[in-house]
Structures are given as C-alpha cells and as structure tokens.
Amino acid sequence: MNERPVIQLEKISKSYGTFKVLSDVDLSVAAGEVLAIIGSSGSGKSTLLRCINYLEPPDTGIVTVGDTRLDGEIPPTRQQLYALRKNIGMVFQSFNLFPHMSVLRNVSLAQERTLGRSRKEADAISLDFLNRVGLAEKAHEYPARCSGGQQQRIAIARALALGPNVMLFDEPTSALDPELGLEVLAVMRELAESGMTMIVVTHEMSFAGNVSDHVMFMADGKVVEYGNSKEVLGNPQTPRAKRFLRAVNER
Numbered sequence: 734m735n736e737r738p739v740i741q742l743e744k745i746s747k748s749y750g751t752f753k754v755l756s757d758v759d760l761s762v763a764a765g766e767v768l769a770i771i772g773s774s775g776s777g778k779s780t781l782l783r784c785i786n787y788l789e790p791p792d793t794g795i796v797t798v799g800d801t802r803l804d805g806e807i808p809p810t811r812q813q814l815y816a817l818r819k820n821i822g823m824v825f826q827s828f829n830l831f832p833h834m835s836v837l838r839n840v841s842l843a844q845e846r847t848l849g850r851s852r853k854e855a856d857a858i859s860l861d862f863l864n865r866v867g868l869a870e871k872a873h874e875y876p877a878r879c880s881g882g883q884q885q886r887i888a889i890a891r892a893l894a895l896g897p898n899v900m901l902f903d904e905p906t907s908a909l910d911p912e913l914g915l916e917v918l919a920v921m922r923e924l925a926e927s928g929m930t931m932i933v934v935t936h937e938m939s940f941a942g943n944v945s946d947h948v949m950f951m952a953d954g955k956v957v958e959y960g961n962s963k964e965v966l967g968n969p970q971t972p973r974a975k976r977f978l979r980a981v982n983e984r
C-alpha cells in the first residue's frame with residue numbers, strides 16, 4: 734500500500750491576470766483509483782484537469798504523472814511534455830471528432846501522428862477499442878451518423894487507443910440527453926472496473942457515489958472537501974458542500 738501515486742499535484746496555483754483560478758491545490762490518485770471532482774461552475778475544475786496534462790501550465794506547484802515530474806516555475810522541455818502527455822488520455826464535454834473522416838479514421842489518426850503507428854496497425858487497434866465501447870459496427874460510418882452518446886464513446890476509444898495510464902474526463906455526459914449519458918457512463922464504469930486510473934469531473938452524483946473511490950469538492954479554486962466518496966456525498970462537512978449537494982439532489 735506504500736506505492737507511489739500515479740497522479741500527484743502539489744500546491745498547484747494558477748491565475749488569469751489578477752484572477753486566481755486555482756490556489757494551492759493538492760491531489761493524489763493511486764493506481765487503479767477513480768476520483769470524482771465536483772463543484773459549481775467556475776470553481777476551477779476544468780482548469781485543474783488542464784493543468785495535469787499542461788494544456789494550461791500551472792504558475793506554481795508540482796505535477797507528477799507516472800515518472801514525469803514538472804515544476805510549474807520551470808518551463809518544460811518538449812520531451813518532458815511528450816512524456817507527460819503520453820501517459821494521459823483526455824475526454825472533453827465536446828467530442829471533437831472530424832466530420833469528414835470515418836469513425837475508424839478518427840480513432841486511428843492520432844495513433845499514426847503521435848505514436849508513428851502504420852495505418853494498418855492503427856486500424857486494427859482502433860477496431861479493438863471500438864469493439865470495447867460497443868461500436869465496432871460503426872467503424873465505417875461518419876460521425877454525423879452516430880448519436881451524441883456514440884460519438885462520446887468514439888472519443889473514449891480514440892483516447893484509449895493511445896495507451897494512456899490515466900484517463901481524465903471533463904463533464905463527458907453534460908452535453909448529452911440523459912439516456913445517451915447512461916451509455917457513456919456504462920463504458921466509463923467498465924473502464925474503472927478494468928483498473929484504469931481516472932479523474933472524472935462530473936455532475937452525475939450516482940456515478941460519483943457508486944463508481945469513484947474518492948470525491949473532491951472544489952469551490953473558488955480550492956479543495957473544500959476530499960474523502961471517501963460515500964462520506965463526502967452522504968455527510969458533507971462544510972456549509973458550502975452541503976449547499977451544493979442539496980442543490981444537485983433537488984434537481
């Protein structure tokens with residue numbers, strides 16, 4: 734149990750101009766663990782995820798993912814950024830599939846570009862992952878012929894096909910109708926059960942409660958509560974978290 738965490742953030746801070754978006758955020762995720770991040774809009778959840786793979790470099794603090802350790806005060810080299818991002822798959826609210834390419838091409842392209850796989854090799858791997866998210870039969874369709882839930886599952890297959898050690902999800906179901914969200918959550922649950930290390934920003938409290946090991950509640954760029962998911966969701970300690978959870982549960 735004394736294994737090193739797979740993801741560790743130490744005192745991460747980030748400002749946009751004079752506006753402090755993140756203040757001294759600490760976070761640690763062990764191998765195979767699922768962390769849900771909750772909190773109202775504007776609390777810094779997306780910025781925090783983007784700091785983990787340096788889509789937004791933090792101003793100060795240390796990001797460690799696997800063997801890559803970056804200090805926010807020292808600009809990373811290209812090799813360091815590559816090493817960091819190689820470990821991390823990311824899925825956003827918007828799926829960002831190319832409309833003029835088949836589903837298969839969409840999943841294969843990043844593998845060819847970033848890992849140098851041949852088209853044949855990439856396509857075989859893509860089919861495996863499309864199969865895993867239940868969409869092998871859509872491989873030769875265009876994304877427009879797929880529902881939003883299917884498109885998000887394709888985006889998940891695309892990320893997984895790059896072989897990440899950790900997956901970051903930023904509100905993956907919030908653009909979807911509830912039923913289509915469920916099929917995406919089912920894929921994410923399977924991924925969690927297969928042992929993937931995951932951080933999921935979500936408003937889906939049943940996913941947070943049933944699938945995640947820990948829950949972190951953020952407000953104003955700070956970690957307000959963190960703990961066992963059932964405890965944080967069932968017995969929040971701060972007025973801020975109580976108010977947020979009451980509002981979410983009354984929807």
Ligand code: ADP
Pocket residue numbers: 749754772773774775776777778779780781
């Ligand atoms: P959340 O994901 O919790 O809704 P965000 O991380 O997206 O929060 O945003 C946190 C705050 O930072 C918000 O007030 C947002 O307006 C601000 N913000 C986010 N990105 C930028 C940016 N690129 N420039 C300026 N302000 C930003």
Ligand code: MG
Pocket residue numbers: 778779780903
């Ligand atoms: Mg956000």
